[in-house]
Amino acid sequence: MLDTIGTLARFGLAAVWLISGAVKLAGPGQTYIAVQAYDVLPHGLVGVVATALPLVEIVLGLALLAGVATRYVAGAALVLLLVLIAGIAQSWARGLSIDCGCFGGGGQVSQGQTQYPQEILRDSGFALLAVWLLVRPRTWLSVDGWLKGGHGNSAEPGHDYSGVAEGN
Amino acid sequence: MGGAERTARKQRQQAQAGKSVVRARNAASDRRKIIIGIVAVVVVAAAVIGGVLWTISNRNQTEGQTINPDGGTSLAADVVQKRDGVVVTVGKPGATSTIDVYADFLCPICGTFESTYRVQIEQAINNGQLQVKYHMVPLLTTKSAPPGYSLDSANAALAAADAGKFVQFHDALFKSQPEEGGRGYDKQQLIDLGKGVGITDPNFASEVNAGTYNDQITTAFTQIENDPSLQQDIQGQKSFGTPTVVSKGQIINWQDASWLERVIGG
Numbered sequence: 435m436l437d438t439i440g441t442l443a444r445f446g447l448a449a450v451w452l453i454s455g456a457v458k459l460a461g462p463g464q465t466y467i468a469v470q471a472y473d474v475l476p477h478g479l480v481g482v483v484a485t486a487l488p489l490v491e492i493v494l495g496l497a498l499l500a501g502v503a504t505r506y507v508a509g510a511a512l513v514l515l516l517v518l519i520a521g522i523a524q525s526w527a528r529g530l531s532i533d534c535g536c537f538g539g540g541g542q543v544s545q546g547q548t549q550y551p552q553e554i555l556r557d558s559g560f561a562l563l564a565v566w567l568l569v570r571p572r573t574w575l576s577v578d579g580w581l582k583g584g585h586g587n588s589a590e591p592g593h594d595y596s597g598v599a600e601g602n
Numbered sequence: 603m604g605g606a607e608r609t610a611r612k613q614r615q616q617a618q619a620g621k622s623v624v625r626a627r628n629a630a631s632d633r634r635k636i637i638i639g640i641v642a643v644v645v646v647a648a649a650v651i652g653g654v655l656w657t658i659s660n661r662n663q664t665e666g667q668t669i670n671p672d673g674g675t676s677l678a679a680d681v682v683q684k685r686d687g688v689v690v691t692v693g694k695p696g697a698t699s700t701i702d703v704y705a706d707f708l709c710p711i712c713g714t715f716e717s718t719y720r721v722q723i724e725q726a727i728n729n730g731q732l733q734v735k736y737h738m739v740p741l742l743t744t745k746s747a748p749p750g751y752s753l754d755s756a757n758a759a760l761a762a763a764d765a766g767k768f769v770q771f772h773d774a775l776f777k778s779q780p781e782e783g784g785r786g787y788d789k790q791q792l793i794d795l796g797k798g799v800g801i802t803d804p805n806f807a808s809e810v811n812a813g814t815y816n817d818q819i820t821t822a823f824t825q826i827e828n829d830p831s832l833q834q835d836i837q838g839q840k841s842f843g844t845p846t847v848v849s850k851g852q853i854i855n856w857q858d859a860s861w862l863e864r865v866i867g868g
Contacts, residue, residue, distance in 0.1 A: 459653060462660045463783030466747050470783075481661075481747055484783075489653040493646050502642055545839045581634050 441573040443563040447511060448498035450560055455491030457538035468540020471532040472521050490514065498567075501576025508567035515561040519554055526550035661747060662785045669791055671798030673773025674720065678728040685763035688756075688815055688822045692769055693733025699726075699866050701854070702735045704826060704846040707755035707775050708742040708782055712845045715856060716776040722862050724769075731866045736772065740823055741844050742782065751786025754810070756819050758792040761809035762801060770799040 458465045462484065469475065469484040494514070497507040522534050531545040534553045571578065683692050693700075705712040726732035738756030743749055755775055762771035774795055780786045787795075793807045809815070826832055826842060833840040834853055847854040849865045 459657065462657045463781040466661065466783035467745055470744070477749075485654055485657045488657075489650050492649055492653065496645060496649065497642070500642075502638065544841065577638055581631060581638060 436570065437572055437574055440566060440570055441575060443566045444498050444501060444504065444573045444576070447508075447560060447563045447567070448495045450563075451491045451495030451498065451511070453495075454537050455488045455495055458488035458535075459492065461538060464538065464540060465535070468533070468535025471530070471535070471541045472525055473528075473530060474521065474524065501573055501578050504567055504571035504573065504576060504578050508564045508571060512561055512564035512568060515557055515564060519557045519561070522550060522553050522557070526554075661783070664780045664785045664787055664791070667778075667787075667791070669774055669778045669787060669795040669798065671770070671774050671795055673770060673775070673777040675770045675773045676721065676724050676728070677769055681727055681769075683763060683766055683768045685760055685768070688738065688760060688818045690736045690738075690760065690763045690768045691733060692736065693727050694730040697727070697730055697733035699731060699849070700733050700735065701865060702737060702846075702848040704737045704739050704832065704842075704844055704848075706739050706741045706752050706844045707759070708746060708752045708780065708786065709844045710779070710782055713776050713779040715845045715847075716773070719856070719862065720773060720776075726862060726866055732862075736768070737822070737826065738819060739826060739844055740819055745782050746780070746786035747783060748785070751780065753816055753819060754789055754792060754813070755787070757813050757815045758789070758796070758810045760815045760819070761806050762796055762799070764809065765796070765801040765803045765806050767796070767799045767801050771796060771801075774799060 458468075465488060466481065466484040469487070470480045475483060491514075494507060494511050497503065498511070518534075518536070525532050525534075526548070531543055531548050533540050533543045533547070533549070535541065536553060536557070567573075573579070677692075678694075681692060681694055683690060705715070723732065723734060727734065736759075738759055740753040740756050743752040746752065759768060759772055759775070762768050775787075789810050793810050796806045796810070829842075830840070831851060832846055832848070832853070833842050834846070845856070847856045847861070854861050854865065
């Protein structure tokens with residue numbers, strides 16, 4: 435039962451990263467504008483982050499989809515989500531009016547159009563999925579399980595695959 | 603050989619066999635880990651390298667391009683294009699109506715406005731019904747990578763006005779509008795476009811390179827942004843945006859397809 439919840443969390447989080455990463459990757463100009471709108475990075479770094487962020491998201495998504503090194507990937511996903519939440523929160527606190535650009539779009543919007551609470555809540559929900567996988571990385575249909583059990587899942591009792599990632 | 607001895611040997615053999623199974627399983631597991639590790643590294647490397655190359659090439663799409671000098675301009679020969687400070691007035695002498703257009707060469711909606719109404723506007727100009735005062739607004743100067751296209755293009759358009767080719771230059775830039783957040787066009791590309799639309803005066807290139815009108819454009823922009831009559835209600839907030847079209851002191855709702863008929867008619 436817990437494995438099933440974990441599996442859903444893993445696939446859910448994988449979908450989040452793959453979709454958000456793919457949308458950002460498809461519109462590099464828009465992603466650049468979105469990153470710039472947070473107004474936290476020095477000019478030279480905006481382009482670097484706008485290039486790297488979608489790729490990091492896609493790599494996290496692929497790793498979660500495959501279930502490779504789940505605990506470590508979940509940890510990385512949590513860190514990234516916390517950074518993104520911090521970025522949104524600082525925009526809110528400073529009174530900027532931007533769209534987070536979490537799933538494409540982004541950049542400045544008029545003051546009535548900001549959705550900071552919703553954006554932060556949504557990302558916090560994703561963070562909960564990551565926390566689950568960080569604490570309890572055992573899931574069905576994972577490479578981790580296949581490495582340990584040989585059946586592509588973690589059906590056999592007594593294994594804790596959390597440590598599997600160390601080998602990778 | 604006693605029964606007890608036999609049993610003991612059997613047990614030893616079984617233990618031996620068990621160990622080798624475990625060993626074999628471990629070896630298989632190690633092999634799998636290595637394979638998975640290699641696959642993971644290859645997939646990640648391919649995704650990252652491919653992604654970076656794609657992003658850079660997409661963002662720098664305009665690099666090495668020649669801007670198509672044919673922007674579809676259809677002005678009559680006797681239409682006058684005249685620069686006054688940082689405003690360019692286009693129209694026939696005695697035109698009956700006037701509009702002010704505030705636009706940024708990088709602003710996507712300005713591009714939509716131009717592609718939607720350019721033909722109608724130029725026709726009205728040709729008919730002597732309309733003169734247009736073009737205000738180049740560097741609203742998005744920081745929104746290209748590298749920044750500056752907005753201001754460079756505004757300056758170049760004014761330089762093109764000095765050579766009498768403002769509308770041709772303006773229309774071509776909007777027709778080949780670069781993407782916001784992308785590279786824009788550099789000064790050399792703007793200079794080449796000037797040549798493409800028929801500018802022969804060598805001053806054009808030096809004005810583009812020197813940014814001759816940059817300071818005036820920026821000063822005018824500050825005034826425009828702070829002019830209450832140019833601010834619109836956007837979601838309950840008063841602010842200036844592009845494009846803004848003004849007729850007789852009133853901001854026109856250009857989303858309404860019949861705005862131009864009303865301006866000319868009234």
